[in-house]
Amino acid sequence: MSTAMHDGIASSGRAGDSHVLRPGELDLSHKVILYLEDISVSFDGFKALNNLSLTIDAGELRAIIGPNGAGKTTMMDVITGKTRPDSGKAFFGQTLDLTRMNEPEIAHAGIGRKFQKPTIFENHSVFENLELAMKTDKRVWKSLFAQLSGEERDRxxxxxxxxxxxxxxxxPAGLLSHGQKQWLEIGMLLMQEPRLLLLDEPVAGMTDEETERTAELFVSxxxxxxLVVVEHDMSFVEALGGQVTVLHEGSVLAEGSLAKVQADPRVIEVYLGR
Amino acid sequence: MRTPLSVRLFQSLPRTGWLALAIFAAVAWIAIPAAHLLLPESSPFHVSAYTVTLLGKILCYAVVAVAMDLIWGYAGILSLGHGVFFALGGYAFGMYLMRQIGTDGSYGVALPDFMVFLDWKELPWFWIGSDSFLWALIMVVAVPGLLAFVFGWFAFRSRIKGVYFSIITQALTYATMLLFFRNETGFGGNNGFTDFKRILGYDITSPQMRLVLFGLSAALLMAVLILGRYLVTSKFGRVLAAIRDAESRVRFIGYQPTQYKLAIWTLSAVLCALAGALYVPQVGIINPSEMSPANSIEIAVWVAVGGRGTLIGGVIGAFIVNLAKSFFTVSFPDYWLFFLGFLFIGVTLFLPNGVVGLWRKLRGRRPAAPETETPAPAATTQGAKA
Amino acid sequence: MPLSLPHLLRMFLLAVCCALGSAHAAPSAETLARLTDDDSDTRIAAIAELGAEGSAQSVALLDALADEALALTGAGRLVILTDTGALDAATGEAIEPYPDDADPLMINNRVRNALQSAKAATNIRASDRGTRLAAAQLLRDSASELLMPILEPALAAEQDKEIRSILALAVARVNLASAEPAKRILAAQRLGDSSDASVKAMLATLLDKDAKGQFIEPDTEVRAAAKASVQAIERRLAMADLASTAFTGLSLGSILLLAALGLAITYGVMGVINMAHGELLMVGAYATYVVQGLFRTHLPEYIDSYVIAAVPVAFLTAAAVGMLMERTVIRWLYGRPLETLLATWGLSLVLIQSARVIFGPQNVEVANPAWMSGGFSTYADIVLPWNRVVIIGFAIFVLLLVWLMMQKTRLGMFVRAVTQNRAMAGCVGVPTARIDTLAFGIGAGIAGLGGCALSQVANVGPAMGQGYIVDSFMVVVLGGVGQLAGAVTAAMGLGLMTKILEGWAGAVVAKILVLVFIIIFIQKRPQGLFALKGRFVED
Incomplete structure (x- = not known):
């Protein structure tokens, strides 16, 4: 990676198409939205992530699969600032060092996350859930005097x-069915207008019809x-149709189309046991 | 179209709420002063000095309870150290009251009595300016506000929450109490401040002054209720409730919970301090026992009894518990702690939503859910009444 | 009578001659005459002579003078007045008839001190070790040059090591004022063995200068010896100070640990915020008080062992109260920590008021049994009180008990299983509800043990528990929830820190500083000293 990444203001490496960014703005000049390089995280000696390297292109729809304990959730924790990696680099675009930002800053920069267990505000109405998530100035002073404009209501x-x-x-959102809660959380994610969506098992507990509609939504x-989608449901992964990354013991085991990774003998071994 | 702030402030309360406030204002500002000053003592409607002072004191407590409800009921932060802000507000104003004694103290010198007793020759540096009423008002807000801000900043930044936070706040008030018990700290040690004579040159014991202080307490309570209602129905309030219910989610959608908590925490502390500043001239004494952990935890019980997350519940709770206290401590002093203890237990076991929750339940409504901005419930309330 | 230095010196020499010459003879008439002199110095010299001489008759005279039973008759005869009659001071023979005009000799404080030294000088040759030790200690602080003739032979003859060292100090102290520099040097060196601040101050005067800037002590070698000795004493005093701070710190730490161990189970393992924990300590302390009362009335001959009997009683009483609390209140609030906090605070108020109604609002008196009172002295005159030593031992005992119970018993295993995964434990047949009650009861019982221990060192009163609740939570929180090793480290650390800060800044400021430290510490390490790390810790 170039040293320019460490600066607040950066330009692309090549001469000719250089452009100036304001600090904190996402730089997609290399067509890559997320870089993870040699990320390691350990808890009491247990290596949850082990030199994990991964890049996601702008506009890509990537599925991540892997057995339990492969490090999928920890990877999302690192990207969203919940867990600090012991070593390695994590960049959003060319310039934003994710390891130096906290959760709200990362969310503000344009990464949205849906949790494995749907976490919505159960005591708030569905409308309020979406209103709270909406992309806007989220500082205290603004919230004190905030009013919804007609345009925001429309959104x-x-x-x-x-x-x-x-x-x-x-x-109240707490009264929704499990599938509806999953959808509400996805809706909140959309209200944030993020550049990158991290979705942890988004169709768990959905009916087949709901799952199908979710796949359609993601593709659109x-x-x-x-989008980065962590999922166990292979038919759902197939319906997404993008590239697939297989994680195992904290690092990337295989990458490629679903058909390709499913044919990989190492992947088969990991899934079926040795 | 943006609605002016005054209109939104007005809209934040339902019509019944404004009506209730108007009745309250009429009682506090007209009926009680009249009954105290104009009616002869023999009249059954005469309000005695004792009653005015007692009610004024409880009004201050009610302000504290509403401040507590703002952070506990709406932001889910249980403070067991709110007494420290109340007492600091009281002390800050008490300093001014001590200076107003002038040379009328037992030693007949300009220095407060306890300083003479300690053989101090001049005022310590932190008493500078304490003879100015305006400076006293600034200190009432600034000192507890600053303490709350610094303490909250450290605590919230390290994501200390739940019971940990509660216990640390208890340690805060306990440590401050110990500090104020020392004579050398410069606030009168054990005895604190007392024997006040004047405010702005007027006799503090006169019935008129008593009524002024009482009226101001009522005004403060009403202002705090309106402000609180506005806050909890604003987006700010919805973010707070969201932090209470799922803090990490709030963070992941881009809010900094630390700043929201810090804002409501500091505001709550300042409201307590204002109440403390009005409380001290009415009861005529402030000493470190106001900061004892027991006092602070009692505040939480007022809110729990009334019903948290309702604002008005704090007022109701403060009145119920404190009226019961003045009844018991006079009639059955041995049973007061039993009553209070069983109240703590009973409310948490059987009345999780307090008196207000019970009232709503009896009337067949959903129990105290977090407040929403919809004025619709008010309309249904009126409908149900009619 | 005019007093001049040659005069005094003559008297002194005379006294020495008398002492050396007639160690076992009766006191001379001349000495007796001087005992009645108006001048205190003369009388003191005569008293010293009697002490140095040490015959039975001299001792009787000294005792009589001390009791103000020595009297002068109108005829100028010195007599000892007893309950039965009067004796001749010189011979000890009875006098008939009783002299009605005998006027007892009055003594002032200086004379009284001289009498004590003289008496000690006579006792320094006693056969009983205790008497000799007491005499030596008294002489160490008060010996005068007048008693040297008796001190030096006594030092040479003394076999007991402890008494020898004390006597050597006494001799050195006297020699420090000697006219011969060699003696002063030797004395200054000897005094370096002391660990007494007053000896240090005495030596330090040798290093002072007078108003003209001249050294009071002219000899440089003496000064060098004194300086070395002062430094040695300072080192020893510093060590002693450190050692006693460490001991009081450990003692406070073990009290904190005893107060917090019960909480380490109810809060640390079960996660119950029990604000009535301090009141469970109080229950244990009152149980001890009741047991003491029962022993006083029913088994007065065994009163010293009441504490032993109180230990199980305190445990069971507090455990019963705890189980009752769990069954009636706490059970319904699992998983709602803030509500539990309020409800248990209510319980604490009820318990406090109950204690007030039953035992009265005043503190009650719980006495240390004989074997726990007093103390033993160690290095550099530090006295360790027995009750503190016993409490440190008791803390270790309770700690061991808790550890064994949690790690080695089936109940402990069940408790850990239930707290880690309630549903799963229930599925494999662990009676979760009963385990909760039992575990809470045990935590409460251990608090009772803490209360039993506290009754031996602190006041026992209805509100005693309130003072411990914040401290106990601090220990558990600081140590890391559910970590026994953490609780021990935290308790000892807090104890030591409090005592060190107390020596430096006073008790209240120390307490505040410790609380501030804890607040800052928790900022940095919210999980405590011995934290479990991992992705399951949060949320």
Whole structure:
């Protein structure tokens, strides 16, 4: 990686297409949105991530699979600032060093995350959940005097429609079904307008029909957004259709199309046992 | 279209709320002063000096309870050290009151009595300016506010929460109490401040002054209730409730919970301090026992009894517990602690939403859910009443 | 009578001659005459003579003078007045008839001190070791040059090591004022063995200068010896200070540990925020008080062993109260820490008021049994009180008990299983509800043991528990939840730190500093000293 990455203001390496960025802005000049390089994390001697390196291109839809304990959730913790890596680099675009930012800063920079267990604000209404997630100035002073503009209301209703919860807008979110909660969390993610979406087992507990619709939604999002989906459901991964990365014992075991990794003997060994 | 702030402030309370405030204001500002000053003592409607002082004291407590509800009920932060802010506000104003004694103290010199007793020759540096009323008001807000800000900044930044936070706040008030018990600290040690004579040159014991202080306490309570209602119905309040319910989620959608908590925590401390500053001239004494951990935890019980997350619950709780206290300590002093103890247990076991929750339940409504901004419930309330 | 130096010197020499010449003879008439003199110095010299002479009759005279039973008759005869009659001072023969005009001799404080030294000088040859030791200690601080003739032979003859060293100090102290520099040097060196601050101050005067800037002590070698000795004493005093700080720190630490161990189970293992923990200590302390009362009335001959009997009683009483609390209140609040906190605070108020109603609002008196009172002295005159020593031992005993119970018993295994995964433990047949009650009972019982120990060193009163609740939580929180080793380290660390800071800044400031330290520490390491790290710790 070039040293320019460490500066607040950076330009792309090549002469000719250089451009100036404001500090904190996402630089996609290399068409790569996420770099992980040699990331290691250990808990009491247990190596959750072991020299993990991974790059995600802008607009890509990437599925991550791997057996339990492969380090999928820890990887997301590192990307979102919840866990600090013991060593290694994590960059968002060319310039934003994720290991130096906290969760809200990372969220603000444009990474959204959906948890394995749906975490929504159960006592707030569905509408309020989306309102809170909406991309806006999230500092205290602004919140004190914030009012929804007509345009913002429209954005919330658009998302409500998209996640099919229009009729539930005023119900407390805690009363939704499990699948609906998953959708609400995805909706909150969309309200954030992130550049990169991290989705941890997004279709767990969904009906087949809901799963199918989710796959359609993700595919439609790819291109303008980048998505990283952790999933166990192979038919869902297949429906996504993008590249697949297999994690095992904290590092990348195989990468490629689903058909290719499924044919990889090492992957088969890991999944079926030795 | 942006709605002006004044209109939003007005809209944050339902119409019944404004009506209740108006009635309260009429009682506190007109009925009670009239009954105290104009009616003869023989009249059954005469309000005695004792009652005015007692009610004024409870109004201050109610402000503290509302401040506590803001952080506990809405942000999920249980402070067991709010007494320290209340007492610091009291001390800050007490310094001014001590200086107003002038040369009328037992030693007849300008220095406060306890300093003469300690053989101090002049005022310590932190008493500079204490003879100015304006400076006293600034200190009432600034000292507890600063303490709360610094303490909160450290605590919230390290993500100390739940019971850990509660116990640390208890340690804070305990340590401060020990500090104020020392004579050398310069705030009168054990005895604290007492024997006040004047405020702004007016006799502090006159009925008029008593009523002014009482009226100011009522005004402060109303202001705090309106402000609190505005806060909890604003987006700020919804973010706080979200932090209470799922703090890490709030962080991942881009809010800095530390700043939100710090804001409400410091505000709550300052409200307590204002209440403390009004409390001291009414009861005529402030000493370090106000900072004892027991006092602070009692504040939490007022809120729990009234119903947390309701604002008005704090007021109701403060009145119930303190009226019971003045009844018991006069009539059955041995049973007061039993009553208070069983109240603690009973409310947590059987009345998780307090009196307000019980009231709502009896009327067939959903128990105290976090407040939403919709004015609709108010309309249904009126409908149900009619 | 005019007093001049040659005069005094003559008297002194006379006294020495008398002492050396007639060690076992009766006191001379001349000495007796001087005992009645108006001048205190004359009388003191005569008293020293009697002490140095040491015959039975001299001792009787000294005792009589000390009791103000020595009297002068109108005829100028010195007599000893007893309950039965009067004796001749010189011979000890009874006098008939009783002299009605005998006027007892009055003594002032200086004379009284001289009497004590003289008496000690006579005792220094006693056969009983205790008497000799006491005499030597008294002489160490008060010997005068007048007693040298008796001190030096006594030192030479003394076999006991401890008494020898004390006597050597006494001799050195006298010699420090000697006219011969060699003697002064030797004395200054000898005094270096002392660990007494007053000896240090005495030696330090040798190093002072007078108003003209001249050294008071003219001899440089004496000064050098004195300086070396002062430094040696300072080192020893510093060591002693350190050792006693360490001991009091450990003692406080073991008290904190005893107070916190019960909490380490109820809060550390079970996660119950029990604000009534301090009151469980109080229950244990009152149980000890009740046992003491029962022994006083029913088994007064065994009163010294009441503490032993109180240990199980305190455990069982507190455990019963704890189990009752768990069954009636705490059980319904598992998983709601803030509510538990409030409810248990309520319980604590009820318990405090109950104690007030039953035992009265005042502190009650719990006495140390004989074997726990007093202390033993160690290096450099530090006296370690027995009750503190016993408490340190008791803390180790309770710690061992807790550890064995949690690690080695089936119950301990069940408790750990339930706290780690309640549902799973239930599935494999662990009676979770009963385990909760039992575990809480044991935690409470251990708090009771702590209370039993506290009753021996602290006041026992209804509100005693309140003072320990913050400290106990600090120990558990600082040590790391669920970590016994952490609790021990935290308790000892806090104990030592408090005592060190107390010596430096006073008790209140020390307490505040410790609390501030804990607050800052928890900022840095929210999981405590011995933290488990991992992705399951948070949330």
């Amino acid at each position: 919330v209703s658009d998302t409500l429609k998209r996640i099919r919860l229009q009729t539930e807008a005023d119900r 999002l790819a291109g303008q957004h980048s």
